[in-house]
Each structure stands twice: as C-alpha cells, then as structure tokens.
Amino acid sequence: MTQSTVQDLQTQAHPSELGPVARDVVGASPRSLWADVPDELWNDWRWQQRNRLRTVADIEAIVRLTDGERLAIAGTAGAFRMALTPYYAALIDSDDPDCPVRAQAIPREGELVRQEGDLDDPLGEERFMPVPGITHRYPDRVLFYVTHNCPVYCRHCTRKRKVSDPTSAAAHDQLAMGLAYIAAHPEVRDVLVSGGDPMTLSDERLDQLLGALRAIPHVEVIRLCTRNPVTLPQRFTDATIAMLAKHHPLYVHTHFNHWKECTPEAARTLRALADRGLNCANQMVLLKGVNDEADIVRRTNVWLLRQRCRPYYLFQADLATGISHFRVPVEKGLAIMRALRGPVSGMAVPTYVIDAPGGGGKIPMVPDYVQSRDDERVVFTNWQGERYEYPAR
Ligand SMILES: *Cc1c(COP(=O)(O)O)cnc(C)c1O
Ligand code: SF4
Numbered sequence: 001m002t003q004s005t006v007q008d009l010q011t012q013a014h015p016s017e018l019g020p021v022a023r024d025v026v027g028a029s030p031r032s033l034w035a036d037v038p039d040e041l042w043n044d045w046r047w048q049q050r051n052r053l054r055t056v057a058d059i060e061a062i063v064r065l066t067d068g069e070r071l072a073i074a075g076t077a078g079a080f081r082m083a084l085t086p087y088y089a090a091l092i093d094s095d096d097p098d099c100p101v102r103a104q105a106i107p108r109e110g111e112l113v114r115q116e117g118d119l120d121d122p123l124g125e126e127r128f129m130p131v132p133g134i135t136h137r138y139p140d141r142v143l144f145y146v147t148h149n150c151p152v153y154c155r156h157c158t159r160k161r162k163v164s165d166p167t168s169a170a171a172h173d174q175l176a177m178g179l180a181y182i183a184a185h186p187e188v189r190d191v192l193v194s195g196g197d198p199m200t201l202s203d204e205r206l207d208q209l210l211g212a213l214r215a216i217p218h219v220e221v222i223r224l225c226t227r228n229p230v231t232l233p234q235r236f237t238d239a240t241i242a243m244l245a246k247h248h249p250l251y252v253h254t255h256f257n258h259w260k261e262c263t264p265e266a267a268r269t270l271r272a273l274a275d276r277g278l279n280c281a282n283q284m285v286l287l288k289g290v291n292d293e294a295d296i297v298r299r300t301n302v303w304l305l306r307q308r309c310r311p312y313y314l315f316q317a318d319l320a321t322g323i324s325h326f327r328v329p330v331e332k333g334l335a336i337m338r339a340l341r342g343p344v345s346g347m348a349v350p351t352y353v354i355d356a357p358g359g360g361g362k363i364p365m366v367p368d369y370v371q372s373r374d375d376e377r378v379v380f381t382n383w384q385g386e387r388y389e390y391p392a393r
Contacts, residue, residue, distance in 0.1 A: 045234040072107035110325025122318040124359020141190035150197040152231040194225040210247040233269035245276040270307035281312035294339035301348040311350040338367040342383025
C-alpha cells in the first residue's frame with residue numbers, strides 16, 4: 001500500500017460510519033465555487049482570512065438566503081459580526097436550508113429573539129474577573145482571554161457580548177495585566193488561553209505570549225482553546241506547530257460539532273498536532289438542529305478519535321442572549337449520552353456538562369443508571385437496559 005493510500009484511509013471517515021450523503025461530502029470539500037483559486041492560495045490561511053465572506057452579497061454567491069436569514073444578518077450586524085472563511089463556507093450544502101454548517105455560521109431569525117431568562121454574561125465570567133481578561137473561578141486554573149477575533153463567528157458563541165466587538169479588543173496592556181495576575185498567583189498551575197480565538201494572533205505574538213506564560217514557574221500546563229482546526233485548519237502550518245511545541249506541556253482544546261466538519265484538511269491538522277505531542281481534546285456544544293442526535297455525535301467522535309483527538313466535553317448550550325433557538329432539552333442530551341455508552345468505545349464518550357448560569361462552574365449530567373440504592377445494595381441497569389446488582393458495602 002502506498003503512503004498516500006494509507007493516509008487517505010486514515011484521514012477519511014470510514015464508510016461504515018457514514019451514510020451515502022455523508023460519503024459524498026466528507027473527503028471532497030465542495031470548493032468548486034472557488035474553482036479559479038489555485039490550491040496554493042486555497043491552502044494558505046492568509047488568503048482564507050483575507051477572503052472571508054462578510055456581507056449578504058458574499059453569502060448569496062454560495063447559498064440562496066432565506067428571508068429569515070436576510071433579516072437576521074441585518075438585525076445582528078451591529079451586535080455580533082458575521083464572517084466565514086471560504087474553507088468553512090465550502091462545507092455548506094447549498095441545497096439544504098437546515099445544513100448544520102450553515103446553521104452555525106449564518107444568522108437565523110432566532111438570533112434576534114431575546115427570551116425571558118437570557119443572560120448577557122451567562123457564565124458569570126465577569127463576576128469572577130479579578131483583572132480584565134482573566135476569569136478565575138476554580139482554584140488551580142484560569143481562563144485568559146487574549147483576543148476577541150475569530151476566523152468564523154459561531155452563531156451559538158457563548159461570549160457573543162465580547163467576541164468580535166472591536167471596542168473591547170484585548171489591548172496590549174490587558175495582556176500584560178493578565179500575565180501579571182497569573183505570575184502573582186502561585187496557585188494557578190493551568191492556564192486556558194482563550195478568546196475569541198488565540199490562533200488569530202500572529203505566530204510571533206503567540207510565541208511571545210506562550211513564552212511569557214512558560215516563564216512563570218508555577219504554570220505547569222497551558223491549554224490553547226481554538227476552533228481553527230474546524231474553521232481554518234490551514235492556520236496550523238509546520239512552522240506554527242513547531243512554535244507551539246516549544247511550549248510544552250501544551251494541550252489543544254477544539255470545537256467540532258458535526259461530522260460535516262470532519263474533512264481531510266481537519267484530519268491532517270489534528271494528526272500533525274498529535275505528532276508533535278499537542279494532545280487535542282474536543283469540546284462539542286449540543287445544538288438543536290445541528291447535532292442533537294446520538295448518531296451525529298457518535299460519528300463525529302469516532303472520527304475525532306481516529307485523528308487522536310479525544311472527545312472531552314459535551315456542553316449544554318448556555319443561556320446567552322440570542323441563542324435560545326439552539327437550546328436542546330436536557331432530557332435529550334441525557335438520551336444522547338445513554339446512546340453513546342456501550343455501543344462505542346468509552347474513549348468516544350465525553351462528559352456532558354451544564355455550565356451553571358451565573359458562574360457555578362461545570363456540572364456533569366449523567367444518565368440515570370441507578371434504579372435504587374440502600375445500605376445493602378445498588379440496583380442498576382446496564383447499557384442494554386438489563387438489571388444488575390452490586391453490594392453497597
Ligand atoms: C471550563 C473552565 C475551566 C477549565 O475547566 P476544566 O474542567 O479543567 O477543563 C477553567 N476556568 C473556567 C472559568 C472555565 O469555565
Ligand atoms: S470560535 Fe469560539 S470564541 Fe469564536 S465565535 Fe466561535 S465559539 Fe465564539
């Protein structure tokens with residue numbers, strides 16, 4: 001078998017996991033709409049970044065917008081920017097108004113709805129903000145926001161209020177304040193570099209920032225939270241990956257939501273990261289009409305595992321304003337979790353969590369396997385619904 005055949009087999013979704021439609025989509029980015037763009041440009045993240053789709057006219061060139069979408073694009077323009085890399089836009093199935101990639105990237109009418117109980121700061125990140133740009137909620141780790149920009153603005157973003165707002169761009173002195181805070185708090189052993197998407201910074205600035213974190217003796221682990229493997233996998237050039245690998249132990253957290261995002265380009269990036277010891281974990285958000293079916297979660301997670309990216313969290317969508325149309329009932333989330341445990345490798349089963357509104361932190365939601373529990377015994381059902389017992393002591 002030639003090297004490239006082996007690679008094709010490894011990067012592409014296994015036919016047994018995908019139905020006939022999926023097989024057509026995965027493996028062949030439908031970039032025919034950019035047929036005149038040579039591969040060198042298409043695979044150059046700078047070109048992708050420069051040629052992002054930002055206007056109704058840009059989008060209309062690839063999909064026919066519904067009236068609702070057109071209304072939503074106009075209505076959200078002042079509040080939360082729209083941008084799609086051509087790469088991500090090419091994953092949209094233009095014949096399908098409910099395409100899961102489209103739903104994540106093109107505003108829909110639901111985004112204009114403000115529901116009772118919606119929150120601008122759903123996770124109380126500001127409440128736990130000792131200095132601008134740092135959320136310190138757990139004893140040994142902090143979230144560090146280093147930019148407000150992203151290649152694609154996810155319509156379900158939890159940090160809508162901040163992300164993409166040019167007036168709140170993380171200023172240079174804000175980064176310095178964050179670093180000073182971390183340096184002054186020896187209990188912080190784990191820093192999640194987040195945003196926005198930190199990979200929108202230049203390699204030089206990232207290198208500087210990660211180097212500055214590494215220079216703090218009590219910082220043991222750094223985690224880079226980025227959706228670039230999904231929305232702009234070309235961003236991870238060999239040079240970029242080599243730069244990141246200088247700052248080990250460095251983990252990567254990413255955000256795949258659907259198997260349509262599982263392309264050969266994404267596979268190549270995840271595998272290149274893993275080759276340099278940059279262990280990747282996926283944080284999926286459960287979204288109505290996108291991935292609220294066990295089969296979608298299963299296919300996506302099994303594919304991720306094959307690229308050595310471990311499904312980590314499945315997030316219940318939070319109460320951010322303008323994302324209520326994405327909310328999935330908790331019961332459905334639990335049913336999805338139940339459907340995963342057993343049929344597929346436990347490695348493909350994430351922890352389902354609700355980030356408690358107001359800043360309570362992540363609370364795991366576990367399907368109820370226990371039927372009864374007393375001093376004598378625990379009675380439970382297994383994944384097939386069969387009843388078992390275990391002595392309680
Ligand atoms: C999610 C989160 C973390 C990281 O949590 P882990 O469970 O360790 O992945 C840290 N700080 C804040 C504020 C968070 O929301
Ligand atoms: S990449 Fe992350 S921060 Fe940026 S819009 Fe998407 S969810 Fe929000």
